[in-house]
Amino acid sequence: xxxxxxxxHVKYGNVEVLHGLNLRVEEGEIVAILGANGAxxxxxxxxxxxxxxxxxxxxxxxxxxLHALPSHRVVDLGxxxxxEGRRVFGTLTVLENLRLGAFTLKDRQVVKNxxxxxxxLFPRLEERRSQLAGTLSGGEQxxxxxxxxxxxxxxxxxxxxxxxxxxxxxxxxxxDTIRAxxxxxxTIVLVEQNARAALKLARRGYVLEVGMVAMENTAAALxxxxxxxxxxxxxxxxxxxxxx
Amino acid sequence: MRRPGEDVPMIExxxxxxxxxxxxxxxALVALGYTMVxxxxxxxxxxxxxxxxxxAYLGMTLLLSxxxxxxxxxxxxxxxxxxxxxxxxxxxxxxxxxxxxRPLRQSNRLAAVVSALGASIFLQNAIMLFYGxxxxxxxxxxxVTITLSVLGLDIPLMRILLFLASVLLMLAxxxxxxxxxxxxxxxxxxTDQGAARLMGIDVxxxxxxxxxIGPGLGGAAGMxxxxxxxxxxxxxxxxxxxxxxxxxxxxxxxxIPGAMLxxxxxxxxEAMGAAYVAPAWKDAFAFLVLIVILIFRPTGLLGxxxxxxx
Numbered sequence: 313x314x315x316x317x318x319x320x321h322v323k324y325g326n327v328e329v330l331h332g333l334n335l336r337v338e339e340g341e342i343v344a345i346l347g348a349n350g351a352x353x354x355x356x357x358x359x360x361x362x363x364x365x366x367x368x369x370x371x372x373x374x375x376x377x378l379h380a381l382p383s384h385r386v387v388d389l390g391x392x393x394x395x396e397g398r399r400v401f402g403t404l405t406v407l408e409n410l411r412l413g414a415f416t417l418k419d420r421q422v423v424k425n426x427x428x429x430x431x432x433l434f435p436r437l438e439e440r441r442s443q444l445a446g447t448l449s450g451g452e453q454x455x456x457x458x459x460x461x462x463x464x465x466x467x468x469x470x471x472x473x474x475x476x477x478x479x480x481x482x483x484x485x486x487x488d489t490i491r492a493x494x495x496x497x498x499t500i501v502l503v504e505q506n507a508r509a510a511l512k513l514a515r516r517g518y519v520l521e522v523g524m525v526a527m528e529n530t531a532a533a534l535x536x537x538x539x540x541x542x543x544x545x546x547x548x549x550x551x552x553x554x555x556x
Numbered sequence: 557m558r559r560p561g562e563d564v565p566m567i568e569x570x571x572x573x574x575x576x577x578x579x580x581x582x583x584a585l586v587a588l589g590y591t592m593v594x595x596x597x598x599x600x601x602x603x604x605x606x607x608x609x610x611x612a613y614l615g616m617t618l619l620l621s622x623x624x625x626x627x628x629x630x631x632x633x634x635x636x637x638x639x640x641x642x643x644x645x646x647x648x649x650x651x652x653x654x655x656x657x658r659p660l661r662q663s664n665r666l667a668a669v670v671s672a673l674g675a676s677i678f679l680q681n682a683i684m685l686f687y688g689x690x691x692x693x694x695x696x697x698x699x700v701t702i703t704l705s706v707l708g709l710d711i712p713l714m715r716i717l718l719f720l721a722s723v724l725l726m727l728a729x730x731x732x733x734x735x736x737x738x739x740x741x742x743x744x745x746x747t748d749q750g751a752a753r754l755m756g757i758d759v760x761x762x763x764x765x766x767x768x769i770g771p772g773l774g775g776a777a778g779m780x781x782x783x784x785x786x787x788x789x790x791x792x793x794x795x796x797x798x799x800x801x802x803x804x805x806x807x808x809x810x811x812i813p814g815a816m817l818x819x820x821x822x823x824x825x826e827a828m829g830a831a832y833v834a835p836a837w838k839d840a841f842a843f844l845v846l847i848v849i850l851i852f853r854p855t856g857l858l859g860x861x862x863x864x865x866x
Contacts, residue, residue, distance in 0.1 A: 363753055387756030399751040401744050408740050415741060416756035464756060 313372065314339040314499070315360075315391075315468060320369035322355050322523075329355050331523045332369065337468070342490070342500040344510040344531060346544055347520035353503040354396050356520070357470045360501075361393045362386040373468075387416050390467035394457040394474060396503075402446025406437055409445050409456055413463030422465070430459040433489055451482040458489070468499045475506045487513055507544040511535045519544070567708050572831040573824060578715040578784065580823020581722030585777035586800030587807065587815035588729060589649075589770030595746035595810040596766050598665075602672035603652060604774055605797020606679035609790060611645045611775025612782040613687055619698050630698045638721075638779055645775025646768035653767035658760075676793075684790040691787045699783055718784050725773060726816050733812055742766060746810065774800075795839070799826075802846045808859020817857060821845070 315337040322330040330352045337343050345353050358364040360371055362383035371378040378386060392413070401409050410430060414423045431438035434455040440448060445456055454474055461469055471490065475483040487509055494500050504510035511517055511531040519527040519540060527534065534540050586608050593601045615637060618624070624633040656675040660667045700714040733739040744752040745762045753759055781796070782788045803822045807814025822842055829841030849857065 361754055363750055382758065383753040384756040384758045387754070392756075393754050395751065395754060399748055399754075401747045401751065403747055404740065404743060408743075411737070412740060412744050412752075412755045412757070415737070460755070 314374065315501075316372045317356070317360070318370050318372065320356075320359060320371065321367045322352075322359055322364055323367045328367070329523050330359070330366075333520075333523065334525060335518055335528075337499060337501055340494075340497065340499055341516065342494050342502060342514040344507075344514035344517040345501065345503045345520060346507045346510065346517060346534075346540075347526075350522075351520040352523040353520055354472055355523075357393060357395075357472050357501065357503060360386070360391060360470060384416065387464055387466075390465070391470065392461040392464050392466040392468075393470035394454075394461040394472065396472035396476070398450075398453045398457040400445040400448070400453050400456050400460070402444065404445055405442055406445055406448070406456060407441045409460050410437070410463050413460035416464055423463070426463050426465060430462055433462075433492070434459055451478050451486075454478060454482075454486060455489075458486075458493075462493065462498075466498060468501065469493065470501045470503075472503045473505060474502070475504065475509065483509065507540075508535070568831065570709055571711075572827045574709070574711050574715055574719075576824035576827030577820065578718045578823070579827065580820035581719045582777045582781050582784075582796070582819075583800045583803045583823050584816045584819025585722050585725060585773045585780075586796060587803040587819045588726070588812065589774040590801050590804040591807070591809055591812060591815040592742075592766050592770045594804070595812075596742065596749075596763055597657070599657065599668050600672065600801070601652075601657075601767075601770070602669070602797075603656070603675035603679055604771065605793030605795075605800070606676050606683070607645050607649060607652070607771040607793075608774045608778040608781075608796055608800075609683055609788070609793035610648060610679065611641050611778030612788040612792070613683055613692070613778075613790075614644055614775070615641045615779030615782055616692060616694055616788065619695050634698050634783070638776060641779045642772040642776045645778070646772030648775075649767040649771025650764055652771070653764060657767075658763075680791060680793065687790060689790060691789050694782045694786050694788070696786075699786055714784055718780050721780055722777070725776060729769070729773065730812065730816075738762075738765070799839075799842055802842060805856055806846055806849050808856025811856065811858045814856055814858035821857075 313336055317333055317335040320330050320333040321328060333352065333356060335356070345356065347353050355364055359366055360378065362378070362381055362385070366379050373389060373391065378389070401412065410427060411423070414426060417423050436452055437455055437459055440452065445453065448456060458471070458474065474486050474490065478486065483506065490500060490502065491513060502510055502514060511534055514531040517529065517531045517534045518525050519534070527540065529537070586604065589604050590601065593599060618637045618640060619633065624637065628636070652675060656671045657668060660671055700717060702713040704711050704713055704716070733742060741752065741757045742762055742765070744755065744757060745759055749759055799822060800819065803818035804815045805818070806822060807816070807818030822845060825845045826838050826842050830838040833841065
């Protein structure tokens with residue numbers, strides 16, 4: 313198994329927010345994680361990145377335990393994250409932000425190549441390379457957050473709400489870019505409120521409810537599921553079956 | 557033809573300015589330690605003033621022992637010992653963080669403040685027990701006592717060297733923070749520790765490093781002060797620490813150029829206040845500057861309220 317979360321329990325203080333989560337990710341796929349606010353989506357990603365410690369259960373990456381490693385070792389192993397709220401370093405320039413993304417890399421040539429790749433994915437970032445990240449628009453900050461996470465050459469990219477607060481045209485651009493990143497060989501775990509767009513992009517999906525997996529299926533099956541449609545997709549997209 | 561009386565006020569002014577710049581350089585070096593630690597941990601290291609004192613005393617001890625100044629001559633000896641002090645006090649800062657702050661990282665803010673105050677009292681008393689409560693004197697041969705006369709000004713050479721040394725250290729510091737990968741990582745940790753960890757930065761290592769650089773500079777400043785004034789006392793860290801802390805706040809706490817600017821400004825303001833108002837009011841003048849600046853710029857001269865992280 314590539315990336316696997318087994319019976320994961322996470323507590324904040326005395327409050328348990330994940331009650332035995334089971335989730336697996338296969339190499340090369342896009343997995344969508346859906347769910348309401350407070351369902352535990354962000355906590356799940358933060359556990360993988362090592363910023364949150366599980367109280368029990370485990371996370372395995374290529375059969376090696378991840379949950380006991382410090383967060384910088386997780387990056388070393390090839391898992392990076394563009395976190396919720398983007399969290400770019402506002403007082404640093406775009407270029408400094410990107411270079412920090414490659415903090416664990418030693419080879420300057422590799423860093424240079426990665427930078428070229430990011431600037432090809434997001435030409436806007438190249439235009440604004442010397443600008444302070446805090447002065448970028450929301451969409452540009454999201455590009456920076458994703459670009460920064462890619463600078464370390466990750467095998468797995470964790471994306472937390474990349475479309476949050478963006479204009480529809482930008483959302484489409486971000487989702488197209490995610491598809492392109494995946495095509496280039498990066499496995500992607502995508503947490504999204506925009507469930508329809510996420511499921512159209514993903515191969516498989518998980519629906520979380522109050523810290524547990526409520527549903528797990530292929531993305532196509534989840535899109536067609538009436539319960540999912542009513543809860544997360546704002547009702548059916550297609551016309552009722554009787555009229556078609 | 558100039559009449560003799562006309563230039564005297566100007567000479568007096570520049571004389572005070574040079575004195576203010578020298579003392580301000582020391583404040584600035586010490587202020588850097590406060591501001592860097594605050595930047596990454598949001599903690600005021602109240603023991604920082606004592607690390608400054610430690611630098612002054614260790615400098616004296618090393619100058620007096622081993623007879624280095626006899627073997628190498630006073631100047632190389634002072635330079636070598638100066639570098640050693642930066643390292644030794646930096647090491648003390650590293651140990652201080654491990655012993656007094658890291659165990660309390662997860663507890664509330666007040667616990668860390670109390671621990672900082674405790675560390676300050678402990679260090680000050682340890683220095684007193686070891687060196688005694690009286691003034692100690694720096695060895696005469698290591699102090700530069702030449703006075704230069706330039707354009708009617710009498711400036712001790714030591715004052716110029718002191719200012720140059722502090723400016724050089726600050727410049728090195730600035731370049732390190734802004735031009736190196738590690739320096740960028742320090743700034744990232746100061747902005748958002750969680751995001752820094754997502755970049756693969758080992759935040760604990762960065763914190764240890766900051767606790768070596770800040771105290772290292774503070775210890776260097778302590779030795780510079782010893783060389784400048786010639787005498788030191790176990791409790792001098794309290795007032796110098798407080799002044800440097802004030803300087804850090806004037807510049808905007810957490811802001812590195814701000815600490816440098818605040819230190820220099822405070823030194824000059826103090827010297828001017830002492831010369832033109834009353835010498836006895838020197839310290840009051842320093843804090844008056846703080847109050848006035850905080851009324852008009854609550855976040856300090858260079859500190860800004862960074863836009864909310866959404």
